[in-house]
Amino acid sequence: MSRLLTDDEVTRQLADLPGWEREGDAVVATIEAPDFPAAIRLVAAAADEAEQMNHHPDIDIRWRTTRWLLTTHDAGGLTQLDIELAHRINAVARAEGVDLGG
Numbered sequence: 366m367s368r369l370l371t372d373d374e375v376t377r378q379l380a381d382l383p384g385w386e387r388e389g390d391a392v393v394a395t396i397e398a399p400d401f402p403a404a405i406r407l408v409a410a411a412a413d414e415a416e417q418m419n420h421h422p423d424i425d426i427r428w429r430t431t432r433w434l435l436t437t438h439d440a441g442g443l444t445q446l447d448i449e450l451a452h453r454i455n456a457v458a459r460a461e462g463v464d465l466g467g
């Protein structure tokens with residue numbers, strides 16, 4: 366699961382990840398929650414997913430706005446772990462009422 370993805374693999378899989386885009390060796394997203402408590406619930410739910418995966422995001426929280434950066438430090442770039450975690454973050458965001466579109 367921790368080999369580096371090719372550029373084409375990243376591009377193809379980002380098509381199924383509304384709100385996410387590539388930024389060098391990472392994928393990033395900005396997710397607006399309905400309010401601050403919802404943003405914190407989103408972060409807490411994502412933390413459970415990350416711990417279960419043993420794969421952890423960089424998170425910036427400012428009021429309702431959460432910014433996420435995913436990369437695989439051990440591999441020095443993007444792996445399938447980052448794609449899987451992005452899907453899980455989108456799932457918990459939808460559960461908190463975030464409209465991701467897509």
Ligand SMILES: C[C@H](O)[C@H](O)[C@H]1CNC2=NC(N)=NC(=O)C2=N1
Pocket residue numbers: 419420421422435436437438439440
């Ligand atoms: C020892 C432990 O399994 C590793 O440090 C895990 C922890 N969480 C991680 N999270 C991320 N984003 N990248 C990693 O390479 C990573 N490695």
